[in-house]
Amino acid sequence: MARNLRGVIRTVARIFGDDRIGTEEIVVRIGAMFTGLVQACPKVVGREGMRLMVSVPELDSPLEMGESVAINGVCLTVISLGDTFGFDVSEETFARTSLGVLVAGDRVNWERAMRPMDRFGGHIVQGHVDQVGLVIGIEKLEGSWTFRFDVGNVGDRYLIDKGSVTIQGVSLTVVSPQSGQFDVAVIPHTFDVTTLGSLSVGSKVNVEFDVLAKHVEKLLSARG
Missing domain, CATH: 2.40.30.20 (Elongation Factor Tu (Ef-tu); domain 3)
Structure with missing residues (x-):
């Protein structure tokens, strides 16, 4: 059953051994959080050096510079906005994830980072590929x-x-x-x-x- 993010904070707090930990502290400790529920599958437009360019999917609210987005499960930061969205990707990330094999035209799984009041429908995902x-x-x-x-x-x-x-x-x-x-x-x-x-x-x-x-x-x- 889908839950609110705040509804799982107590569980996460127990993992850290402190029931008093709040939402903001959990975000600090874990970082940007996703749920593994894909919101769109935009196409890769191409690469400009170490920058991955992705087409603009249909969004329920405008994307902002610096926002975290999971692309194929990798947490990336929005660096450029416009007709396409740009994400800077380190050489290590390209090498250690499947992002390195992407080519123009490939579709990718897209999920924006959770907000505290968003529905929690999957499980806690960091966007840090193991x-x-x-x-x-x-x-x-x-x-x-x-x-x-x-x-x-x-x-x-x-x-x-x-x-x-x-x-x-x-x-x-x-x-x-x-x-x-x-x-x-x-x-x-x-x-x-x-x-x-x-x-x-x-x-x-x-x-x-x-x-x-x-x-x-x-x-x-x-x-x-």
């Missing part, structure tokens, strides 16, 4: 598709059956994780309104593991 995964299988079923991904053994500790994972900026549910591989079920709506429908076996995808799982692991490690 690694690039690989599509190793796609099966069309009756009423859905099953995608299988390989993220290597490094991701095992964050992959929990029925837990959350972000693929290309899309909030998805982990199914049957084992030895660095896992499945996700994709319903027709998600298949149609995101770029997941354009993936094929061998496609590289941005993967972000559940931030709460990562913080829990850190807390448990610190406590020995």
